[in-house]
Amino acid sequence: MSMAQSVDSVALLPAYLAAGTAVLALLVDLLLARPAATVATAATGAVATAVGAAAVGAGDERRTFCVGPDCSYVFGGRAALVAALVALLALGVLALSGPLLRAGGTPVGEFCFLLACSMTGGVVLGAAGDLITLIVAVETLTLPLYILVGLRRGSPTSAEAAMTFFVVSVVATALALLGAALLYAVTGGLHLERLGVTLADRPELLDLPLTGVAVTVLVAGLAFKVAAVPFHAWAPATYDGAPLPVAAYLSTASKLGGVVALLAVVQFALPQGVTGPVLALVAALTMTVGNLVALRQRRTVRLLAWSSVAQAGYILAPLGALALADADARTGAYAAALAYAVFFVLLELAAFAGVVALRPANADGGRLEELRGAARRHPWVGAALAFALIGLAGLPPALAGLFAKVTVVRSLLDGGAGWLALVVAVNAVIGLAYYLRFAALLYAPADDGVAPLARPARAVAGALAVATVLAVIVGFAPQLVLDLAGS
């Protein structure tokens, strides 16, 4: 076996573009020192990355960094979808950061550089073919966020949030690495498909206590990243302390990254008979706890944070059916989890965009009460925010959210996990209670004492409009998302 590797640079093009964006943003900031130019560079780079990922993904699957049949980098349909989505989310977050960056107090160059670095991690993540690439990609996605979360200068909550996030994240990474190392000890492999084959061929390995520990520790480490119960406690505090656009990034791109990583190890590497029941339990707990705690939240971002914990439960739910399902139903379950994640990030970005648009520049999310009657003053922005919230609740007229729930329930019943489908169903009802309270509050008659809001920044309004229009489109043509997720 030759150890010399040929490098397929076309497969790596999206990663080059993303990394190039980061470097270029830093250079432009250094050389031109004009915030507008830096932001424009980062935005152009994000668009180029998305386009590059789509273009490469349109062709056949490309593999590189191969040792024999095992490859560390596999750029196929799903990798392209994840890469393009992360790039577009980064673009959206950049648009939401407009008021924050203009308000001063936040270094523009560093912000763009860190965001682009994080985007690079997300772009590589979908293509990772071995555990080390996967964990490094997840870390590249997360690492810049420690700084971004704490970027609100002079804000103790922001620093506190960054600290919480940092500590929890480091522990999670250590756990995931430990899991990878133990799996290597058991099987002698790190490539995801090789692990899957080895564990399937030699079932006696599954009886080793070490294997059980390795699988548990790896899944737990990745579950931290999606903020699944019982590894969720960092999320609300971190989201609430972070600047709003960064919170939006955390709950969309970062969460998507965690989901993709989990999906990769569960689908290719780990035995479904072991992970299925564990994930079913985690999913059920995550959605129930997230929804119940969200009911009591009085702060906007905390409500969104707890709701996004609950949403992670819905994303993981289809994977809970793995143990019982046959091969077809398993493929359906992976596609359903990814499809739900796509619908979710779209609606979540729209929801955050709506909150950013309705809040003063450089402000945090504030209390829910501060948004009372906002839709009466800003009918379009208010309607878009209400639409996104209703979509997260999964009801018409926001069909995107409805179809997301339908996809999950369908895959669960196909996989023979009816009880989990009922849990999802009951949780949808609990969820409606707080989403409806939030949405109704936007239309409630306002108190006189509330100061009138300024016009939302154009970039924020643009991001909100694009996200809403996309949500409407995939609401009427959900097959688009289902096809992409299934490819």
Added chain:
Amino acid sequence: MSLGQFLLVAVLAVPALGALAVAAVPRDRAARVVGTVAAALTLVAALALFANRGGWSVYGPTPPAVRPWHSLDLPWVPGLDLRFHLGVDGISWPLVVLTALLTLLCCGYSLWRVPAGGSGRALVALLLVVEVGILGTFLALDLVLFFLFFEVVLLPMYAIIVGWGGDGTDAAAVEARRRAGRKFALYTLFGSVLLLVGVYVVVAAAGTADIVALTGGSQLSRHTQLAAFVLLALAFAVKSPLWPLHSWLPDAHTQAPTVGSVLLAGVLLKMGTYGLIRVAVGVAPSGARWAAPVLGVLAVAAILIGSLVCLAQTELKRLIAYSSVGHMGFVLLGIATLTATGIQAALIGNVAHGIITGLLFFLAGAIKDRTHTGELGELSGLRETAPRLSGLLAFAAIASLALPGLAGFWGEAFAVVAAVESGGPFWITLAVLAAFGGALTAAYLLRLLRRVTHGRPSRVLVGLRPGLAGAELAAWTPLVLLALAVGLAPTLVLGVAEAPVHALVEVLR
């Protein structure tokens, strides 16, 4: 595309586009006129569905149990087994027309009077969206599409209750209607998520969501049918509502504005009973046979408890709301017998309840608008001060207590007859209890009449103008005439429903 298919699409597209147009027209009054015109066109299209229906005979050796007059079947989301499959037959058509008619009357009524709370424009737009959801539910021949339309109704109706409902703007009143709206939304969503699970239990087992292919349940194992029926029946029981899942109804009906109550009671509840007949019984007949006794007992419990609670009510709208629980109990009893007579009774009971309770809520709204109170104790002597209003109320109440010759009679009488025909001590007992419940119905409605129309005029009634507005007459006359027409010639409903009901009962055997 044939004319029939065009009409099917038009019945849904006209109100949907109408709602958009209403939202786009800036002037309030003009927008309400646009909405009313859209509702009128919808009614025309709904009526036209009947005019050129196809024949009933030409089908293969084993004809399907659902044979729509017109149908339209387009792929939508293959990944979710969802097809845009619409169709209309004798079971759904009367309800489609009833929905279109009541929405038109509500929109017309809103031209004249907009309840306090929001713009009339938005109210009319929401009424039209509700109409789209209800009509879509009645027309859908695909289980997933059925679920989709079932959900569409939820939020607009919530907005109508919270935005325009209740009386007064003080904090307590606002809180009361918000709680009623929230209760309505959460209960109803609870029902529809069970529907979602039930639908996919069926789809996962059968591999199709086509109601035409699924009716008769031949593709499903008995076990699946039992599971599916329990889920579906629970879902529809919340909507109908069946005791003990009814507790959202009195609050929602009482707090909703007049037009909201009319639509809620008139047609929204029928989505539950229609779904029970078309989806739950049709798709899982073994489950239905297994659960029929339970359903029958709950239906009779609903009749008795609804009537007894009504006897103790002192508020007009609340009394009418609770009376719906009893009346829908008769409808469910008819369905529970699983006989042709019973299901026909359920269908005509549905239509009759829609007409009569719609009228009752219009009248209750008119009385509350004039007197700003619904307390029966404060309304005595209405006959002296407003003879026409009180006469109409008497007419509607008597129609509601199922006097022979008026619409309410057929559904209730034949539900009892169907139970007797089912034979055996169990069903006979249910029939006797239901008949006793019918007597209680008469008792509380006559009590209502005695309290409201007789006695000395109370203080709030002094100075009441006796006349009725033109818009009120225009909204009520069609309902009065229909209550008479369906009562005198029940074949209006039963004629079209007879063949499909027999086909359905055929596959139940």
